[in-house]
Amino acid sequence: MALRRLVNDAYAHVRTFRERMRAAGVHPGAITGVADIERIPLMDRRAFASTNRPDYLRADTDPALCRRVQTSGTTGMPLDIFMSPGESLYRKLLLLRAIRKNTTLPLPFTIVEVGTGEVALSRRGATQSLGFARVVRIPRLMPVVEQVERVIASCPDVVTGPPSCIEILADELAERKGTVAPRLVISRGEMLRAATRDRLREVFQCSVVDYYNCDEVGNVAWQCPRDTAIMHVNTDACIVEVLAGERRCPPGVSGRVVLTNLYNWTMPFIRYELGDRAALVHESGTACSCGHRGASLSLLEGREGDYLWTSDGRRISPRSVDSLIAIASLCVDSNRYAVRRYQVVQQEDGRLHVRVIPETENLKLLAERIEASLGRLDAKLPVDIEFVDAFPVEPSGKFCAIYSKQHPPHQDQPRLTAGSKSARGVSSVTALRGLRCSVRRASDRGDSEKRESERENRTRHGDVPFD
Numbered sequence: 001m002a003l004r005r006l007v008n009d010a011y012a013h014v015r016t017f018r019e020r021m022r023a024a025g026v027h028p029g030a031i032t033g034v035a036d037i038e039r040i041p042l043m044d045r046r047a048f049a050s051t052n053r054p055d056y057l058r059a060d061t062d063p064a065l066c067r068r069v070q071t072s073g074t075t076g077m078p079l080d081i082f083m084s085p086g087e088s089l090y091r092k093l094l095l096l097r098a099i100r101k102n103t104t105l106p107l108p109f110t111i112v113e114v115g116t117g118e119v120a121l122s123r124r125g126a127t128q129s130l131g132f133a134r135v136v137r138i139p140r141l142m143p144v145v146e147q148v149e150r151v152i153a154s155c156p157d158v159v160t161g162p163p164s165c166i167e168i169l170a171d172e173l174a175e176r177k178g179t180v181a182p183r184l185v186i187s188r189g190e191m192l193r194a195a196t197r198d199r200l201r202e203v204f205q206c207s208v209v210d211y212y213n214c215d216e217v218g219n220v221a222w223q224c225p226r227d228t229a230i231m232h233v234n235t236d237a238c239i240v241e242v243l244a245g246e247r248r249c250p251p252g253v254s255g256r257v258v259l260t261n262l263y264n265w266t267m268p269f270i271r272y273e274l275g276d277r278a279a280l281v282h283e284s285g286t287a288c289s290c291g292h293r294g295a296s297l298s299l300l301e302g303r304e305g306d307y308l309w310t311s312d313g314r315r316i317s318p319r320s321v322d323s324l325i326a327i328a329s330l331c332v333d334s335n336r337y338a339v340r341r342y343q344v345v346q347q348e349d350g351r352l353h354v355r356v357i358p359e360t361e362n363l364k365l366l367a368e369r370i371e372a373s374l375g376r377l378d379a380k381l382p383v384d385i386e387f388v389d390a391f392p393v394e395p396s397g398k399f400c401a402i403y404s405k406q407h408p409p410h411q412d413q414p415r416l417t418a419g420s421k422s423a424r425g426v427s428s429v430t431a432l433r434g435l436r437c438s439v440r441r442a443s444d445r446g447d448s449e450k451r452e453s454e455r456e457n458r459t460r461h462g463d464v465p466f467d
């Protein structure tokens, strides 16, 4: 049984897991199968942030020989995930199998990955041959015109990426009347809204499916080919639990997603809280109309990065913001992230309020780097940086690292100008005045509901040039 072997191995070789189990008074011998999994204490990403790397890797691991995945996206807490080459290959094969659930492709085929972060790109390269597939990565900070040219030149069979990035690309593609004819578009990493799915289907003229992927596991679940509202859990990759408090939610009731990665023994994620919400819709053993038999999910709500807006009304993918924070973070010390956790909230007046839990003493330099980095989005957007010790816990348990309180700019709304009251040159000084200040109470409560309705009212805009 995969879980029992994983738990025994982690207990023997991974110090933090062993200490966690001992603190809870649980011996690995008590875990004989999935039914016992609830006895294992929960963990989340903070456990890694506060621990030395050797303590959460398998004791005989040489990080230099590992494959590394940098957590991408909008969690606001960077993390490097280590895997052995064999585990990394297995992860790719599981993804390939998930793709083939939704389309049949002759091997080898070409996957275009849109929205790749700069750090991941530097590690994995712009193109990569996996044997069964050629992967072409499109940097999320590349000017969108160049992104379109690269996609067209790649003749992709599959286009995949965060929907916020694919949609920006699709809009440009439609405007230029460019031709790309993929067999499948796979949205991942963010919630796929119905309007975005329709738009991508219209532009790419193929099926658009939603996959539940995360950096910690790879493919968690794939969309049912018959029912767009259901995702089938990739049970060879992970065990998915949905919890309310400490208890498992009954089918159809949404709760917090807790994952156990079954194949990564190098850096175990066992009962790991992902920060997403979902509901189990099928119990294991129930057959779906597509023939799949096993646990299935409904992503009722999730971690939804939101678009930010430039001063002249163009939208900014949250993934681009995440890349720029990562770049700034590594500019302070190239060996580690100077940002442990962050949140970027665009205020009603367009200003970017950045709250950072730092991992460096050099706060002045970090503030300058973040300000300069975000200035690439739009030099006219004022940036305020606030260093904090912690973020307040939202009543929902969710944390949104990047979002906008601003209405999408329209012609009849006032816009930021270069002469706006908070000039960027001043902002970092005011930010540094508040160093290590106490945590503000979340004034953002209730915003998520408001944003939901605003989101639907947004109009389409062009993307941000990064030159």
Ligand SMILES: [Zn+2]
Pocket: 224, 225, 226, 227, 230, 232, 288, 289, 290, 291, 292
């Ligand atoms: Zn199905």
